[in-house]
Amino acid sequence: MTPATTPDPRPHGGAAPPPCAAPLRLPSGVVLPNRLVKAAMEERLAGAGGHPDDRLVRLYRAWDRGGVGTMLTGHVMVDRTALARPDDVILDAASDLAPFRAWAAAAGTGSFWAQINHPGRVVRRGSGSRALAPSAVPVDVGALSRLFPTPTPMTAGDIEETVERFAVTAELAERAGFAGVQVHAAHGYLLAQFLSPLVNRRTDRWGGPLRHRARLLLDVVAAVRARVSPGFGVAVKLNSADFQRGGFDLDDARRVLGWLGEAGGVDFVELSGGSVESLATAGRPADRRTLEREAYFLRLAGELVADAPFPLMLTGGIRRGRVAEEVLARGFSLVGVATAFARRPDAPLRWLAGEDGAVPAPRSLLPPGPLRAAAIQASVTARLHDLAR
Numbered sequence: 521m522t523p524a525t526t527p528d529p530r531p532h533g534g535a536a537p538p539p540c541a542a543p544l545r546l547p548s549g550v551v552l553p554n555r556l557v558k559a560a561m562e563e564r565l566a567g568a569g570g571h572p573d574d575r576l577v578r579l580y581r582a583w584d585r586g587g588v589g590t591m592l593t594g595h596v597m598v599d600r601t602a603l604a605r606p607d608d609v610i611l612d613a614a615s616d617l618a619p620f621r622a623w624a625a626a627a628g629t630g631s632f633w634a635q636i637n638h639p640g641r642v643v644r645r646g647s648g649s650r651a652l653a654p655s656a657v658p659v660d661v662g663a664l665s666r667l668f669p670t671p672t673p674m675t676a677g678d679i680e681e682t683v684e685r686f687a688v689t690a691e692l693a694e695r696a697g698f699a700g701v702q703v704h705a706a707h708g709y710l711l712a713q714f715l716s717p718l719v720n721r722r723t724d725r726w727g728g729p730l731r732h733r734a735r736l737l738l739d740v741v742a743a744v745r746a747r748v749s750p751g752f753g754v755a756v757k758l759n760s761a762d763f764q765r766g767g768f769d770l771d772d773a774r775r776v777l778g779w780l781g782e783a784g785g786v787d788f789v790e791l792s793g794g795s796v797e798s799l800a801t802a803g804r805p806a807d808r809r810t811l812e813r814e815a816y817f818l819r820l821a822g823e824l825v826a827d828a829p830f831p832l833m834l835t836g837g838i839r840r841g842r843v844a845e846e847v848l849a850r851g852f853s854l855v856g857v858a859t860a861f862a863r864r865p866d867a868p869l870r871w872l873a874g875e876d877g878a879v880p881a882p883r884s885l886l887p888p889g890p891l892r893a894a895a896i897q898a899s900v901t902a903r904l905h906d907l908a909r
């Protein structure tokens with residue numbers, strides 16, 4: 521990536537570069553310049569027709585200058601009739617590819633991937649978007665549940681159409697110049713809804729045992745891989761656990777990773793946790809489990825490293841170079857950072873130089889809970905909008 525300043529002719533003071541500075545060659549052949557990844561953050565900056573414009577180009581150039589090796593876009597919608605938010609980017613057969621080419625070019629020499637997503641039931645009531653889901657189970661977020669409509673169970677036709685939409689979006693992302701796509705199967709969106717026994721109550725081939733609940737994800741990954749070139753990256757974002765009693769848990773994650781490995785074609789899997797109903801990354805998992813203060817999922821997701829058939833990336837609560845190095849030392853191949861890189865886009869250059877470069881955690885005077893989480897998320901979004909100006 522383009523460094524913000526002239527590189528020191530003797531970087532790291534002559535010492536060996538830290539492990540986070542090492543490049544990583546993925547199974548598809550895509551080479552990531554270093555181990556730091558700007559994790560997906562919904563930017564809420566789409567212009568007319570769901571197209572990216574100069575604001576998104578400026579935002580990603582800021583991260584590119586900051587030295588991060590790989591950037592994931594915020595979730596890009598695969599279906600313009602089903603949007604998580606009305607200002608999300610949409611990439612489908614009706615999109616003009618020129619603005620996507622300009623966006624993909626913001627990465628300089630770094631690796632820029634598009635995260636592709638379908639929100640399923642997580643669409644706002646009255647937004648005009650269709651709320652589709654495996655079953656008619658509405659989002660339960662206490663007093664805020666009224667924001668979300670009861671979803672319509674998907675027909676076999678809806679499911680097949682959705683698989684095709686992911687494949688089309690991936691093909692267009694490749695044509696636009698992205699290095700790869702990441703299929704979003706975490707945080708309670710459509711693919712995670714199918715994986716969850718709490719949301720998926722189907723009795724057909726897409727419901728019941730985990731193998732059936734994982735069918736949609738596996739079909740999407742296979743369809744995407746079949747549609748793009750062998751040298752184009754395909755990744756998945758998966759929860760290590762949903763942190764809900766009776767929900768998708770660590771053993772489920774282990775089995776899904778195994779099936780993704782058997783199917784082949786996946787370059788890396790990012791492990792995260794929680795959902796709109798269980799704010800694990802905001803320190804409020806619904807099952808009240810205690811998580812680490814930093815690198816929240818390190819202990820739990822660390823149990824998946826030994827058997828993983830492809831490189832793993834860990835995201836959640838990483839704000840310091842030393843913690844990033846600890847994540848790599850535990851066997852993860854990539855370190856995902858969202859909030860801290862929004863606050864300090866130049867943090868990667870410092871971490872890559874071997875500094876701790878701690879970025880303060882976001883603060884709020886509100887007590888822990890959904891409102892606090894929403895306030896922190898809104899402050900990060902506002903920061904993205906500042907960077908985009």
Ligand SMILES: Cc1cc2nc3c(=O)[nH]c(=O)nc-3n(C[C@H](O)[C@H](O)[C@H](O)COP(=O)(O)O)c2cc1C
Pocket residue numbers: 559560561562563593594595635704706707757792801835836837838856857858859860897898900901
């Ligand atoms: C403003 C904001 C928007 C986000 N949007 C997305 C998204 O579009 N897709 C996604 O997978 N995760 C999204 N996330 C979650 C992050 O990718 C990440 O998993 C989470 O914030 C934990 O990492 P962090 O502690 O480094 O922020 C978002 C997070 C924030 C703060």
